[in-house]
Amino acid sequence: MKTVNIKINGHAITVPAGISILEAAREAGIEIPTLCYLKEINEIGACRICMVEVKGARGLVTACVYPVNEGMEIFTNTEKVRRSRKLTLELILSTHDKRCLSCVRSGNCELQHLCKEFGVDDEDYFKGENIQYEFDDSVAHMIRDNNKCILCRRCVAACEAQKVAVIGANARGFDTHISSAFDKDLANVSCISCGQCIVNCPTGALVEKDDSAPVLAAIHDPSKFVIVHTAPSIRVTLGESFGMHIGTNVQGKMVAALRRLGFDKVFDTNIGADMTIVEEATEFLDRVQNGGVLPMITSCSPGWVKYCEHYYP
Template sequence: MENVNIKINGMPYSVPNGITILEACQMNGIRVPTLCYLKEINEIGACRMCVVEVKGARSLAAACVYPVNDGMEVTTNSPALQKSRKATLELLLSNHNRSCLSCVRSGDCELQRLCHEYGVDNEERYTGEKTPSEIDDSAPHMYRDNSKCILCRRCVAACDKLQSVGVIGANQRGFKTHIGCAFDQDLADVACVSCGQCIVACPTGALSEKDDTDKVWAALNDPTKHVVVNTAPSIRVTLGEAFGMPIGTNVTGKMVAALRRLGFAKVFDTDVGADLTIVEEANEFVERVQNGGKLPMITSCSPGWVKFCEHNFPDFIDNLSSCKSPQQMFGAVVKTWYAEKNGLDPKDIVVVSIMPCTAKKFEVGRDDEDAAGVPDVDIALTTRELARMINRAGIEFAALPDEEFDVPLGIASGAGHIFGATGGVMEAALRTAVETLTGDKLEKLDFTDVRGTKGIKEASYHVAGIDVKVAVVSGLANARALLEKVQKGEAEYHFIEVMACPGGCVNGGGQPTQPASVRNFTDLAGIRAKALYDADAGLELRQSHKSPVMKVLYDEYFGKPGSHKAHEVLHTTYVARSRF
């Protein structure tokens, strides 16, 4: 693309033709404030925070949508602009519930940060009636409090454009405009998949996960309970962000230390559940291939994806692997094998999982997820909630020593680690399935074709006389596009991995929030995933079926993969749901 010459704040720059003023500023280290703008999915120029002066233009221009052209002269920070932005903020505050002291986003609210930056010193410059609103707490995973909504529509864009779920949007008009569901139904009554991408897109406290930390505090302080925690693969590479560490910092040791200091009886690793998932799922795949079972087989680790499939592609329910997700397998093992081995009544065990995901809060309450007659997992917390607990407990995270997971359910393979990134489940499954199909030791464990944050990836592997065709998708809009192709017979695969969130769990709806100023210009998922692949590369143990823990579990309890016992404890069922 050819370049054009422009001036920003009097300094000359050469920038690619066709980009926006905002992008040109960003490239050259000039920050222009934004609120509604989310790159590629919400470029609507609505909030007027990013206004700039363009020489010769009649009015202020929205930098996020205004393209540069040759000779353009832009001012980003005049007194008039500061005044305009401050007025915009004051107007937003006139219809905003300013309970900032108790707000879940206090300290990382984009509106609050801008008010501070622009010296908003009178929160009540404009007073009057406020748009009536109620809190929607109907769904198991989140709250919507529209009294804190600024109508930026970032949540709507995430739901519709990233996920093609489209269950929220702007209803009514003018003063009555509010974000809600069709016919203003409760979120629990529509086809929401609980992915939480709306929450991480929200600049304010209007959307938040349901905070379940009080339940965990109560369990930890109940002497009759044996409280066990397990952490999903991606938490170790995102938790540090909540304590100001750089994106992509691996904090496994400190995370374990913090959990131990919070008082959990055992600090285990969901990666063990991931290893178990791979052993079962690879076996299921091999069986389907060899016995003419339903193909393509589709992964079932991501509860947002599973619910999406149940709502939108009920015809594909038999294609879903019957394997429970790693979280649920892990909980099931704790409440069966671990309980028996330690002489514990499953009713006295509380399994807490730390997840990158809000849909996990939905998943713990699903039917057929109770191997020991009690829920496999009792409480699923997001990364954000764990950070909140660590802070409240007065634990200085950065100063913690590095500690190891407890044994045996803390010993996991590198294949388990990479479950947290798009392509990771596929690669982990291939590391096991290829060996099973060929019967030979796999020399090269890296399946790099399925790595990376691209939305749809395809690969083909020649294994034991057949070409195994695989696809990997992340982001439900991509999943929809791929499945529609499969439906029409335009594409054919043996095995498909789907993760609901774009880039996989590392970019899940339960991960630490990053402001749009970071999200728009950083490959969050890619940087976080790299930390997982680095951890995997540094391990001896990189195949799930070679884990010593798997040997113990199968020798002592399950017999062999796909056994009757394994089916009872580790597999589940699905239901068709309404597309609306």
């Protein structure tokens, strides 16, 4: 593998030729902030937050798409770079819904974190015209709020990576927004509800629907017997949200917490899966013996089922 020698903030390092400045910096343990970057999925230099200074270059360059060259000297945290990033954040905020207190991503928002890091203390520094978009809550699992969208296109790239590609950039210039074809709501396009757009959104533009209120109401209703089913993966992923090491098994703590919340019973979905297998086997035998429709394909994943229904009916 061909390598090149470069300097980042005065530190000499050797990296593979052709990689981006951002990748080189991360290999050296030097953080460069980004909002739109997803490795090998969305490397488009759209957000302009990753701007860095390169000795000899006419201006700042985007670290996520600019390749390294032999002898290159890079500076990631000069005053010029910091001013550029702060200005970009202020411009993003000029068309952004800034009701952070009521946003479910408050405290876990990449844009909010960067604004704090770069000292953005006047959210209306560039106050101007805004387009008010309507919420799209047409599907059961999520809400889309384009008023909080920063046009990073990470959701678009994630949707394309899933081979679904139902969303993209519509219109041009100031009117550009992320939506489906002809601005249809998600219930009327071939969205499979996989949730990858939500996972990759850096703000509150795409969020899961919150059913906490009806669940708590059911728990406190003495006429109802409330149970909860937990997916097998949750027992080893939930701990990360509480600062535990990745893969920590918190099954006991999780069950205890759910019971203290007021659930009458807590079941692992493994039980439901076992019951489903019995039912599927019964249905399969009935089809074979009585000339029913074959082949019979089943899945416990609603996203997989919707994908087949939409794309391989």
